[in-house]
Amino acid sequence: MLGEFDLIHRYFTKETDNKSVSLSVGDDCALIDCNERGYLAITTDTLNEGIHYFKGEDPYTLGYKSLLVNVSDLASMGAKPEYFTLSLTLKEAAEDFLKAFADGMFTLADELDMTLIGGNTSKGSADSFSIEAMGYVAKDRAMLRANARDGDLICVTGTLGAPALFVESGYGKIALNDSQRLIAHNKAMLMPNRCAFACELSEFVRCAIDISDGLMGDLKHICDRSNLAACIDVDTLPVDPLIKSVEKTREYGLNLALFGGGDYELLFTVDKKYADDLKALSAKHNVQVSIIGKMIKGTDIVLKDGESMFNGSGRAFEHF
Ligand SMILES: Nc1ncnc2c1ncn2[C@@H]1O[C@H](COP(=O)(O)OP(=O)(O)O)[C@@H](O)[C@H]1O
Ligand SMILES: Cc1ncc(C[n+]2csc(CCOP(=O)(O)OP(=O)(O)O)c2C)c(N)n1
């Protein structure tokens, strides 16, 4: 069976003669050359009921998250969010639902000064919300998956694993009380301050991605595109404290942080000569940054746990 990324590569990745397309399929955003205006970064993502969220999800969160998952891709390129379109597929036009959805979506749009410029509305057999988001980045400031260098430090913002814990509880694999479920549920909504952080980060960082499919899966994209491997020190992983409070085994927390996904944190690599700039930026924006490893020569991701080494390539979220 064809995997998600093989499918995209085989059927939907084509060369183009269009000189304005500076970056096409394969990164968080496409980059369109807009001359002195810089690059227009364009991205699209969808939330489908039963796949990306549980049936009965509160519509305010759904609206907010539909935009947030796209903004996260703009942030990972260093682009400042500007415009978006909204494509709705709905089983029914329930007004209470639509009002709360729009409220959530525009709360984030207003916070980031983004403008809704169009979209599409259709009836369908299952609810689905697609957004396409756009923003500009200066040509020498775009952060690409392909730009990691041997010896770069690997860094991640915020904490990892809480959204995956929420998914585990939704499938009945772990019991959370109401307040724990709320914290896990809302974790991925803390992202907006990553945008301003990322725009400034691009002064000295050339390589970034956002974590949607899980740290290991998304780090593998950086490795593949940059023709490098990575070594991660598992003791330095910012496992969300909520996981530590509900589950006593260290392995459980590490698994969610490494492979869980849905974090929408930034993963980036940086030359160690910028370590002080990074510290200052992290303090300025109040964004936690953890140094979790190093880019190295090779092909696989190595997980270092004390004196033990494990192969970390492999498991990540894929749709097919
Ligand atoms: N059906 C498709 N046709 C063309 N390009 C696609 C398609 N699906 C995904 N892509 C591209 O493949 C790359 C990987 O997709 P994805 O994993 O969804 O990226 P992201 O995690 O940044 O949303 C991206 O560059 C995306 O634009
Ligand atoms: C009901 C439910 N099941 C599972 C998950 C976990 N999950 C679904 S999609 C996904 C990965 C991200 O989705 P994708 O469509 O691949 O986003 P992209 O990488 O394109 O940004 C994860 C971790 C969830 N959030 N909700």
Ligand SMILES: [Mg+2]
């Ligand atoms: Mg996507």
